[in-house]
Amino acid sequence: MGKALEARAISARFNEQVILREVTLHMPVNQVTAIIGPPGCGKSTFIRCLNRLHETTPGATMSGEVLLDGHSVYDMDPTEVRRSVAMIFHRPNPFPTMSIFDNVAAGLRLHGLRNRAKLAESAEQALRRAALWDEVKDRLHLYSSALSLGQQQRLCIARALAIDPVAVLMDEPASTLDPLSTLVIEELIEELKRQYTIVIVTHNLQQAARVADKTAFFLEGEMIEQGTTTALFTTPQDKRTADYVTGRFG
Amino acid sequence: MVTRVSYKTMRKLKNALFVSVLSVMTSLAVLPLLSLLWSIGFHGIAALISLSDAPLSRGVASAVLVNAFAQSLVTTASSSAIAVFLGVAAAIYSSQYAGLRVGRAIRFTVDILSGVPSILAGMVLFALLSGVSSLVAGVLALVLCMLPVVVRTADQVLVAVPVAYIEGSLALGASRIQTIFATVLPIAHKSLVTALLFVVARMAGEAAPLLIILDGGTASKGSLGFQPLPLRLYSDLTHGGSFPHQIAYVEALILLVTIMTIYGLARWVGRPDRW
Numbered sequence: 001m002g003k004a005l006e007a008r009a010i011s012a013r014f015n016e017q018v019i020l021r022e023v024t025l026h027m028p029v030n031q032v033t034a035i036i037g038p039p040g041c042g043k044s045t046f047i048r049c050l051n052r053l054h055e056t057t058p059g060a061t062m063s064g065e066v067l068l069d070g071h072s073v074y075d076m077d078p079t080e081v082r083r084s085v086a087m088i089f090h091r092p093n094p095f096p097t098m099s100i101f102d103n104v105a106a107g108l109r110l111h112g113l114r115n116r117a118k119l120a121e122s123a124e125q126a127l128r129r130a131a132l133w134d135e136v137k138d139r140l141h142l143y144s145s146a147l148s149l150g151q152q153q154r155l156c157i158a159r160a161l162a163i164d165p166v167a168v169l170m171d172e173p174a175s176t177l178d179p180l181s182t183l184v185i186e187e188l189i190e191e192l193k194r195q196y197t198i199v200i201v202t203h204n205l206q207q208a209a210r211v212a213d214k215t216a217f218f219l220e221g222e223m224i225e226q227g228t229t230t231a232l233f234t235t236p237q238d239k240r241t242a243d244y245v246t247g248r249f250g
Numbered sequence: 251m252v253t254r255v256s257y258k259t260m261r262k263l264k265n266a267l268f269v270s271v272l273s274v275m276t277s278l279a280v281l282p283l284l285s286l287l288w289s290i291g292f293h294g295i296a297a298l299i300s301l302s303d304a305p306l307s308r309g310v311a312s313a314v315l316v317n318a319f320a321q322s323l324v325t326t327a328s329s330s331a332i333a334v335f336l337g338v339a340a341a342i343y344s345s346q347y348a349g350l351r352v353g354r355a356i357r358f359t360v361d362i363l364s365g366v367p368s369i370l371a372g373m374v375l376f377a378l379l380s381g382v383s384s385l386v387a388g389v390l391a392l393v394l395c396m397l398p399v400v401v402r403t404a405d406q407v408l409v410a411v412p413v414a415y416i417e418g419s420l421a422l423g424a425s426r427i428q429t430i431f432a433t434v435l436p437i438a439h440k441s442l443v444t445a446l447l448f449v450v451a452r453m454a455g456e457a458a459p460l461l462i463i464l465d466g467g468t469a470s471k472g473s474l475g476f477q478p479l480p481l482r483l484y485s486d487l488t489h490g491g492s493f494p495h496q497i498a499y500v501e502a503l504i505l506l507v508t509i510m511t512i513y514g515l516a517r518w519v520g521r522p523d524r525w
Contacts, residue, residue: 056420058349083423093414097436107422110432156418163422 002029002196003069003166005050005085010064012045012054019045022064023223025216027167032189032198034212034229036205038250041218043201044090047169050199051085052078068167083111086160090172092152094144094159101140103155107163122162130158131188150181157188167197174207186211205245209233217241287506294503297496311497318482319504322454325385325478329392330450336393337400338442344401345408346430357405364398371395372459384463384476391459396449403445407438444520451512455480455505479505 005027012020020042027033035043048054049062052073066073073081094103104123105113113119123140127133132154139146144155153173160168170189174182189198189211202208208215209229216226217240225232225241236242244250301311344356371394379387411434419429435442457480477485479501486498 051421053417053421056417079423079425082421087417087421089414089417089421091414093412093418095415095418095433095437106419106432107424110419110422110424110428159418159422 004029005167006067008065010049012062015059019221021221027199029197031213032193032211034208034215035201036208037218042221043218044171052081083163084165085167086165088156088170088173090175092156094152094155099141100136100144103144104158104162126158126162129161130154150177170200172201290502290506293499297499318479322479325388326454329389333393333396333400337397338404340401341404345405360398360401368395369458372462376462387463388460391463396453399449407441411437444516447516451509
């Protein structure tokens, strides 16, 4: 079952450079929240703050609060936070030295599961949830490079789902994929939101309009506007949002 | 039309000239190496045949050679084990844990250290370790020579592991150390082993620091004291006489074959991945 995420006055820096300024956003459970904005506006940094991945980059700092189901993630062990708040990256990054099966089982093994039968069962469930099982069930022992990019991205989704997270962050998950693979990923997001809190960063406005229940518009490190996707795209309150969603810039 | 033909001819001429110059330069670069291989191979095999024909010489020579080879093996293996253990640990720290500034400082220091002539390493240890057994001193001298190269090489290999895989592992809730052992090292292991084997091969023939520490130049002819292969080779060459010279060629041949075997192994380990 998913848990809501809430960002309160998040600011982030890389050394002296300010990337995000005082961003506050509620990301409800069983909904898809899209973060849109032009390149360099801090979208990716924002979601990296949500699972404390931002702090792993040398020179990166942040302030503010992130709540997962009402509890501050900064009071939790960062490995526990990242396990609960999974992340999918813009480019598929299955571990190249591992087979398809081992990729899905990687997270489970990291957290101590050794029983082969349970590993196999969890891996199958995760692959089914990522809509990949039927395509790979006969070649689980092959290296992940044997899969297409779209399949590799779904493998990464399966790998993330296998460790049973409560929220899933997606950083432009379809930006390197062809239209057909993008469609499969979008259908998958629609399916996954029934169980998880989903936050998706996208520069593709049509994609945000298709998959998101709620959308936030970022510009130069600030959150300009947020609301339901329909409202933000049809009746934006801020001129900058209107200019962006109508394609005047970005 | 005439202009077009002359242009084509000129282009072909220029191309031929350039290729010829390059071929000559390549030959000049490769020729010394080939002549060295030929010389050592030819004389080494000739010396080997000549030594094996005389029973007395054969007995002495095989004792000297086996002793020197075994000592070389022990010295190189022990120093490699220590240098690789310490060097890879340092490289893991500099590439995965140290911040940008500390990492840069480590790399700068290691670059300077790896440029220090190996004979200086021998000199420092000679001053510090008087009274310590020559085997230990020899191993430590080689460790001192290898360490900066191992750290730098391993650091470069580990830094080259794409951040995407490291972040993929961290995003699964893995700790830094789990990420290093489960993701970074498995991805880097082939390049790492290949690079380290090249370092070991380079050090297997290292003689300068050992010369100072083990006083190899003064070792007597036929002595079975502590003298690894490169040192024994130097000793036999500088002691005159046809017998030591024959042994020196056989030693050079063994050294060359050993180093080429390690290089071959490194190439085999570093063959393209299946993934």
